[in-house]
Amino acid sequence: MQTETPQYAIETRNLSIFYGPFEAVKDVDLKIEKGKITAIIGPSGCGKSTLLRAFNRMNDFVPTSHVNGEILMHGINLYSKEIDPVEVRRRIGMVFQKPNPFPKSIYENIAWGARINGFKGNMDELVEQSLRGAALWDEVKDKLKESAYALSGGQQQRLCIARTIAIQPEIILMDEPASALDPISTLRIEELMQELKQNYTIIIVTHNMQQAARVSDFTAMMMLFGETRSGTVIEYDKTDIIFTRPGDKRTEDYVTGRFG
Amino acid sequence: MAKDLYPNKDDLQKFVDARYRTAWVWQTVFLSALLIAILALSALILNVVDGAFGYVVYEFKKDPALVSEKPIDDLNQTELIALLKDNLSRGAYNKLNNEKVMETRSEGELYGLVIERIIQVKTLKTYPLFESLFNRAAIEAEVAEKFPGARLEFRSWLTPDFLTTPMSSRAEFAGVRTALFGTLWMVSIAISFALPVGIGAAIYLQEYASKKSLMNKIIQTNINNLAGVPSIVYGMLGLAIFVRAFEALTSGALFGVTDSNGRTILSAGLTMGILVLPLVIINAQEAIKAVPDSIRQAAYGVGATRWQTVWSHVLPNALPGILTGSILAMSRAVGETAPLIIVGASTFISVDPSGPFSKFTALPIQIYQWTARAQSEFHAIAAAAIIVLLVLLLTLNATAILLRNRFQRRY
Structure with missing residues (x-):
């Protein structure tokens, strides 16, 4: 099984994701590079989020969903029976589309995840490091005990990123993290992603093609195909190639705005 | 053009008026539903209040003014005990004493016993609140005719004592x-x-x-x-x-x-x-x-x-x-x-x-x-x-x- 080369953070093999009898995502083979930002783009409803949520087994909460094929991390299939999804989600953190801090204090938002995962170090330090890591420390250092709901949308989203890096994952999944934010907040999140990729592998789903072009190193283009209307990755390459010399006509139509 | 398929000018005015009329009818229906509900609730509350207060006609077996020299409201514990001892049969007094020793009973309890066992209030008739308020003359006339010598008094049946006294077979002394x-x-x-x-x-x-x-x-x-x-x-x-x-x-x-x-x-x-x-x-x-x-x-x-x-x-x-x-x-x-x-x-x-x-x-x-x-x-x-x-x-x-x-x- 140990065929994965170390440069890949995570890898899918013949991955298909089903909701009941419906095959939402079909035959995806992706090798996600370590320490890079990989963007998943494509039209609405093509299974981008479904694919992203498969990586940290969030689809497990959809009662009818099941998966064929493999997702390999360090050569281990995340969907094999002996793997605990709770452990997977600690290794692969997630930032959601809508900022969703806990209705607790800013401090507690970060400390809770660390505590339940058995963090034994100095909690105050961890909170500060995580907030600094998410470029939020200076804005909130005087109001750590205040409710996270008092923050603006952009700050809340950075708090969610801080919460995620506090548990030290290897990979961070981002599901359209800036789609609910204004351009300035979006810019800050994008700058933050560039810093984060020094320590983490990031996979981001986005609707915004400019954003994908700006932030990502690799891009996977997804599209519906066939009679089953299943989504699959039609092209996966370095971002500048996808956006300048795509190999697939459909990709070219999509990234130039002629389609979708 | 589709424009002609919608009402125009005079038709339009009529059409809009008709729509307003329908809206008004429904609004009135909903309002009357609300009014009926409010009426029913008020009737319930008035009915209850009507029953809980009002005139009572009662008489005493013994006139409280004649039972002791001082007014019984002013008696202290020992005097009340003495009064009970004098007026009750020995058997009745001993029975009470066995239930709870007299000296350990509070003044309020003893006072209650005096009223219940010696004075022996008897309620002859009760009147509801609204009759009591608005028809006082008729009540007084009826009492003078039917219950000569009885007393007429306005009473609230809901008192602090009502909350703190236990059940009794006599309504005057019963509580919840x-x-x-x-x-x-x-x-x-x-x-x-x-x-x-x-x-x-x-x-x-x-x-x-x-x-x-x-x-x-x-x-x-x-x-x-x-x-x-x-x-x-x-x-x-x-x-x-x-x-x-x-x-x-x-x-x-x-x-x-x-x-x-x-x-x-x-x-x-x-x-x-x-x-x-x-x-x-x-x-x-x-x-x-x-x-x-x-x-x-x-x-x-x-x-x-x-x-x-x-x-x-x-x-x-x-x-x-x-x-x-x-x-x-x-x-x-x-x-x-x-x-x-x-x-x-x-x-x-x-x-x-x-x-x-x-x-x-x-x-x-x-x-x-x-x-x-x-x-x-x-x-x-x-x-x-x-x-x-x-x-x-x-x-x-x-x-x-x-x-x-x-x-x-x-x-």
Whole structure:
């Protein structure tokens, strides 16, 4: 099984994701590079989020969903029976589309995840490091005990990123993290992603093609195909190639705005 | 063009007017529905208040002015005891003394005894409040004609004493203390059973059970239906299970209590607990459902287990809703009468309940029993007891509303 080369953070093999009898995502083979930002783009409803949520087994909460094929991390299939999804989600953190801090204090938002995962170090330090890591420390250092709901949308989203890096994952999944934010907040999140990729592998789903072009190193283009209307990755390459010399006509139509 | 297919000019004016007329008709219908509801509620409250206050015609067997030299209101404890000793037969006095030694009784108690045993008030007739207020002359004339020598006095049947005196066979001396304690005991038992079981079931159904499974759908439908089952059916259940089948437990025989049967506060409390259980479950489910999924996802996203998510995020956020629902369930338990009649509430009991294995009575039972009596003074104290019950219910509901407003979260 140990065929994965170390440069890949995570890898899918013949991955298909089903909701009941419906095959939402079909035959995806992706090798996600370590320490890079990989963007998943494509039209609405093509299974981008479904694919992203498969990586940290969030689809497990959809009662009818099941998966064929493999997702390999360090050569281990995340969907094999002996793997605990709770452990997977600690290794692969997630930032959601809508900022969703806990209705607790800013401090507690970060400390809770660390505590339940058995963090034994100095909690105050961890909170500060995580907030600094998410470029939020200076804005909130005087109001750590205040409710996270008092923050603006952009700050809340950075708090969610801080919460995620506090548990030290290897990979961070981002599901359209800036789609609910204004351009300035979006810019800050994008700058933050560039810093984060020094320590983490990031996979981001986005609707915004400019954003994908700006932030990502690799891009996977997804599209519906066939009679089953299943989504699959039609092209996966370095971002500048996808956006300048795509190999697939459909990709070219999509990234130039002629389609979708 | 499609333009011609819509009404124009004069037609348009007529058409708009017609639409306004329809709207006005419906608005009037809804307003009258509201008015009918308000009228019905006012009638209920006026009726109760009407009964609880008003003129009473009464006479004394012995004139209080002649019983002792000082007015009896001014007598102290020793003087009251002496008065009782002088005026009661030796047997009657000794019997009272055996029940509770005279010297240990308070002045209020002794005063009550003097009124009850020596003066012996007899209520001849009671008048409702509105007749008393607006038809005083007629009442006075009637009293002068029918009850010569009797006294006429305006009386509020709802007094602080009414709350603190136990049951009595004479309406003038009866109070709701026993019933109030019975109700409180019963509701505490019902809630301490229904709350943990109900919240537990709600958490399981909402957070763990698969929504798709047929079994869970059947269970859910049944819970919803159980909330609508007539309360007397729960009474039958309580009689069969708690009073009869579990008699050893509910009578306290297992715990060395020997002087009671299964018709205890514990049986009634558990029956009420079963009765409100579906309500608690449904309310708790609604509260849990109202916690947004994004919070659960956030918790799972940082590697929480299902239980950690429920315990740290779902429950704290659902708690205000769960509490509100539980208080409403409590007020249902306070007001239910039918199951208590079947489970066997005592209709006459003057001793405070001392524990879960006591015989008991409850406010609605007391009201029911008093209303069934022929004498009009019992109807008056029934009205007073209804006011007590309504105030209790309103307090509970107001608490629920306050809790909800105070802790309601916006996401």
